[in-house]
Each structure stands twice: as structure tokens, then as C-alpha cells.
Amino acid sequence: MLPKNKQTTCKFCRFVKGKSQTHANGLPFLTLHRTRHSIAFQSEDLPQGKDAHILVIPKAHYPELTNMPPEVLHDVIDHVQLAARIITKTHGGCNVLLNNGKSAGQYVFHAHFHIIPRDAKDHIEIERWKRVAINRKKFLALHEKLKKQFQHVSVRPKSLKTKNRK
Numbered sequence: 001m002l003p004k005n006k007q008t009t010c011k012f013c014r015f016v017k018g019k020s021q022t023h024a025n026g027l028p029f030l031t032l033h034r035t036r037h038s039i040a041f042q043s044e045d046l047p048q049g050k051d052a053h054i055l056v057i058p059k060a061h062y063p064e065l066t067n068m069p070p071e072v073l074h075d076v077i078d079h080v081q082l083a084a085r086i087i088t089k090t091h092g093g094c095n096v097l098l099n100n101g102k103s104a105g106q107y108v109f110h111a112h113f114h115i116i117p118r119d120a121k122d123h124i125e126i127e128r129w130k131r132v133a134i135n136r137k138k139f140l141a142l143h144e145k146l147k148k149q150f151q152h153v154s155v156r157p158k159s160l161k162t163k164n165r166k
Contacts, residue, residue, distance in 0.1 A: 012110035017058050033082070037075035040083050047116060047124050050092075053117040054083045061107045065100050065103035076113070083115040095126050101132070 014020035015029045016039060022028055022045040032054065033040040033126035043053040056079045064069045068076065080096055087094040097114040118124060134142075 010061055010110050011108060012057050012112065013061050014041075016057070021076055024149045033079070035075050035079050037072045038079045043085045043114070047122075049122060050117050050124075052087060052117050054140075055112050056080045056083055056088065056115065057110060057112040062111045064106070064109050065098055068111060076111075084158060087115055094117045094118055095124075097126065 011020065011024075020029060026042050027044050029041060031039055031041050037060070038058050040054055040056045043055050046053050056076060057075050058072050060071070060072065065073070084096060085096050093114045093119060095114070097116060097117055098111070100111070116126070118125070135147055
């Protein structure tokens with residue numbers, strides 16, 4: 001988490017603390033739903049032809065998914081699931097998107113999930129990377145490499161381990 005003085009510069013922290021009442025374009029910040037650790041609200045950025053785009057954020061400041069303690073993460077994920085259920089009542093489906101880190105396109109460094117409504121032939125292009133063919137040998141080698149990485153990484157971030165020992 002950021003120190004309190006740093007949280008005042010985060011646009012989502014300002015929403016959570018009631019220090020900002022409007023999005024950058026002047027539209028009001030309105031909470032759709034709250035849980036113990038998270039808030040869901042309507043994004044100001046609507047995909048063309050859609051009537052919704054929900055963001056779910058933790059109330060406390062965590063720059064990325066990997067910084068959230070398990071209790072907060074579980075609450076946020078449950079909240080994302082609820083928002084997805086609501087979106088899919090009136091749409092064919094939804095994309096759940098998290099840009100985790102600058103290289104992934106994150107530009108608001110307060111972890112947040114996008115729940116974007118989807119319908120057949122809506123022409124929204126979220127997955128736009130070029131796919132490469134991979135043979136069985138390379139696929140299995142990659143699998144083994146990733147499997148080893150899972151064995152050597154803790155589920156809890158290091159910063160949380162040291163914090164809890166004090």
C-alpha cells in the first residue's frame with residue numbers, strides 16, 4: 001500500500017476517499033456497489049454500442065494484482081464475478097480485463113478490473129496479438145519451464161510476508 005500522502009495523487013484513491021466526485025471528463029463518480037474491500041463503479045469509457053463498462057477496484061491502494069493480500073484479492077474477485085453476472089443478464093457475455101503493470105498497458109497504477117459487455121458481432125477487439133504456431137516439443141519444454149517457476153514462487157508476495165512477521 002502507498003503511504004497516505006501518496007494515495008492523494010491516485011485518482012481511484014481520491015474516489016474511494018470522497019476527495020474527487022468526477023471523472024476526468026466531468027462525469028460524476030457514482031458507486032454501483034461496495035463490499036468490505038472493494039468498490040464497483042461505471043467507467044467513463046464506454047465501448048462503442050455498449051451501455052456499460054464496470055470497474056472493480058480494491059478500496060485500499062494496491063498498484064497491481066500481485067500486491068494484494070489474499071483476503072482483499074478474494075473479495076475483489078468475488079465482486080468481479082458479481083459484476084460479470086449483472087452484465088451477462090443483458091449481454092451475451094463479457095470480458096474481464098486487468099492490465100497488470102506498465103508493460104501490460106496499465107496507466108492508472110491502482111489495481112482494477114474492467115468488466116466489458118460483449119455480444120455477438122460487436123466488433124470489439126480486445127485480443128489483438130499475433131499468434132505463433134508452436135510444435136509439441138517447444139510446447140512441452142515451455143510447460144516444464146513454467147511448472148518449475150510455479151514450484152519456486154510463493155502465493156503470497158514477499159512484501160506481505162515481511163509485513164506479517166513484525
